[in-house]
Amino acid sequence: MRTATTWRTWQGLSPLLRLLILTQLAFNLAFFAVLPFLAEHLGTAIGMAGWLVGLVLGLRTFSQQGLFVVGGALTDRYGVRPVVLTGCALRVAGFVWLGHAERTWAVIGAVLLIGFAAALFSPAVESEVARQAVAREEAGEGPRTEVLALLTVAGQAGAFVGPLLGGLLLALDFRTVCLAGAGVFVLVLAGHWRLLPQRIPGRVRVRPGGLRLMLGNRRFLALCLAYGTYLLAYNQLYLALPAEVGRAAGSQAPLSWLFALSSLLVVTAQLPVTRRADRLGPRRSMAAGLLLIAVGFAVVAAARPAGWTGAAGLLPGAGFVVLLTLGQMLVAPAARAWVPDLAEPGRLGLYTGAMSSVSGLMVLLGSSATGTLLDAGLPVAVPWLVLAAIPVAAVAVLPRRPHRAGDEDRAA
Secondary structure, rough: HHHHHHHHHHHHOOHHHHHHHHEEEEEEEEHHHHHHHHHHHHHOOOOOOOHHHHHHHHHHHHHHHHOOOHHHHHHHOOOHHHHHHHHHHHHHHHHHHHHHHHHHHHHHHHHHHHHHHHHHHHHHHHHHHHHHHHHHHHHOOOOHHHHHHHHOOOOOOOOOOOHHHHHHHHOOHHHHHHHHHHHHHHHHHHHHHOOOOOOOOOOOOOOOHHHHHHHHHHHHHHHHHHHHHHHHHHHHHHOOHHHHHHHOOOOOOHHHHHHHHHHHHHHHHHHHHHHHHHHOOOOHHHHHHHHHHHHHHHHHHHHHHHHOOOHHHHHHHHHHHHHHHHHHHHHHHHHHHHHHHOOOOOOOHHHHHHHHHHHHHHHHHHHHHHHHHHHHOOOHHHHHHHHHHHHHHHHHHOOOOOOOOOOOOOOO
């Protein structure tokens, strides 16, 4: 039944929305075919020291997430098509360069190019999907959150299949993995060159600017703060969870199964969850998601003093993954659906990119603090309790009055 409903939703989308959502799938498929194996390649094949590997990965994150605001502003100014095509071309060049890079400067150049490519095409795709979703909602064709949930599902499906593809190709060598990723983007580039319209009806290009008004938009900045808190919590899948799994199981082997569990939950349950949450409105949906995430941290905090190991020791971590993923399914589509209500006309790309950039900066700073917290020698439950308190605090900063008709605070 759920599959049939999802298929009906998909069939009801415009050709442009289908193209953009499939784009998200292809982007993540190619990207995650390479990324999970990059650190190992840099440490073993290239011979980089651990600190240098961390620096390279951090530079890639900064060149991508930190520059989303640039890609969003360029989309507002020049339109979706040139920004997406340029991003795809740069990603192809970056993957080919990375596959052949053998010196530190070459690796850094390649990963910066790969990151900047995503900073171009991702805000372009996400902002146009949001704009089309709003237009579809205003025409009475379904809630905007449903379309944005499909975007999340497509991205997560790519993130799930990508490492499997990369793992198979890695049996040859890392260069083959990179060239396969480049090949996917060549296909995406060719498809968009042919199918992406030169001019999209209803899109108005604007002059450069708008940053000052955006920085004065307190409600939008509050949304960025809450969304960044969610991303910081989600990042604990890669920081706090591996430490807990290693303690309980004596190795990182079960970690891949927990990641697979998270991806499968999103792919199978995102749309049903979104349909039920849509009646809550964006603020209540985000608040519920943040509280679920907090409960996930609290589950581990409650179990840690017992010191369970083996299968029993992995249960709190599995509970954390399930609750964190359910929280993600509530928070992410609601936040994306809320941005068009807070953005200035014609500046949706800027606002979409800025939310990702601000959130990425919060994750960069917050992850350092989290790592210090985990290594501080505190009582075993304390770090997880602190992590639980952060999303609870974020609920208080959520904007109070969404503009969207029918939301719970409209009459306040």
